[in-house]
Amino acid sequence: SIELDTSNSDAALGAARLVLLEGAYQDAYARFQTVLGSEVPAGAELDVTGQPKVVVQAKLGAAEALLAMGNAEEANRLLADLRTNEPVSADVELWLGKVAEGLGQSKPAVKHFRNANKLKPKSVRAYMALAQHYTSTKRPGEAVGILVEAQKKVDITAEVRRVLGWAELQRNRLDDAMEQFTKALEMEPRDSSAQFGLAVAYRRKWKLDEAAAELAKVEALDAKFPGLALEKGRLAEAGGDMDAATESYRSALIESPEDAALKSRMGAVLVLAGKDEEAEKLLREVLDAQPYSAEAEHYLGRIELDRGQLEPARQRFLRAARLEPESGLYRMYVAWAALESNEMSTALRELNAALKLDPTLGDAYWLRARIRIRAGTVRDALADLKKAIELSPNRIEAWAAMGESHYQLGQMKEAIAALEKAVAGAPEQGYWWYRLGRLQLDEGQRAQALTSLLEATAIGDEDPTGKAWVADSHRLTGDIYYARNKRQEAIVEYGRYLELADRDAIDRADVENKLRRISEGLN
Structure with a gap:
């Protein structure tokens, strides 16, 4: 079409969108700019904003390309003249929301997404944008609410299933997340994001072989899938292979030396490996770049806890828990610091909260058992210790505590068997x-x-x-x-x-x- 008519702005716009879909954002941006620089034909169809439709679509496409390249400020300037006192275009409101999101402005983003939803109540895109925003800002409950509402009004797509899966994953509802990811893949077998989410869910359920198989499928679909190297490292961590995890993160950092998420996870692995000095340097770099990194705060707190600096550690654990209130792990360490300070009631309250958020935390059961042993409720402690060992078989201290609990109940045979397991694991x-x-x-x-x-x-x-x-x-x-x-x-x-x-x-x-x-x- 363009060869036949070089002034065919509709064809030029279509070509730009195809290039954008292929991920060639710089080329796509240049093509959209070419459309914007072309003369608008007389009698061109007008958009609901009062501007020519082709101009509006080119501006939205250029803004999308800019956002993909991380330039939200320029995208914001580009769309400035599309803003109206009263919202009239669902597409414009949608991209104004995405621009606000890119600028870190959550409230305006939500407002624009809701405007888009009101203007096109049967469109899945506005629902998805709002749900994805809630998921990315650690508000999975609200994301699920939006998607439940969407299911009543629009056709359920693989994308809806996938985003619902990620929201459930954030809420630690692993079985629900896996169900949604599986249904998404039934509808769209090449959905690498759903495949990746399924791998994460398997890893968090300690089904490590299944997680590895799903990650292999993701890699086959997209070897450069965002977060793939990070998740490979997490899987190695879960399998207890800290050397492989460290190597995975180091390799990824060579390619992306400024990736804060990779740096943060690398720092976390170094803490787990006892390399506190190297870890502290990396984690402080992360906080310099991202002052609200819950993971960096948490693992710096663990370094301080190891050093016996209880109050600084406690403050970091509290900050991490405030930044990610859905994380059971972070609440568990608030409890751990309280336990080390002999604040038993605080520790017990936080452990109960942590287990409500994430019932797979084996260490939380172990810590609660320690409190129950001190309180003399030994049978309850034994129940917790059995759960701790089931979920965290490497927590050898649980076997030792189980031995002492059986001893207090006069169950000598069981006490000896538990202590034998303890010394076998930590001679x-x-x-x-x-x-x-x-x-x-x-x-x-x-x-x-x-x-x-x-x-x-x-x-x-x-x-x-x-x-x-x-x-x-x-x-x-x-x-x-x-x-x-x-x-x-x-x-x-x-x-x-x-x-x-x-x-x-x-x-x-x-x-x-x-x-x-x-x-x-x-x-």
């Missing part, structure tokens, strides 16, 4: 070996007790300062040797006990008496 924990050895000794399992107590003494002797259990481990080991008439070994263990135990320790006199008897027997 460097000397105190757990000591507790296991004591229980085994109480149950007459002397051979097993000796093995456990020797592990406890070997670990405890590396730094016995302030650890009464180290001295007691030596005493109990000495008792086993004493009963077996292994006098020299008993002398060594009892002697170490007397070195470490307090002068007024209740068992000191008994140990001294046994040493005296051994000495008399040797003489």
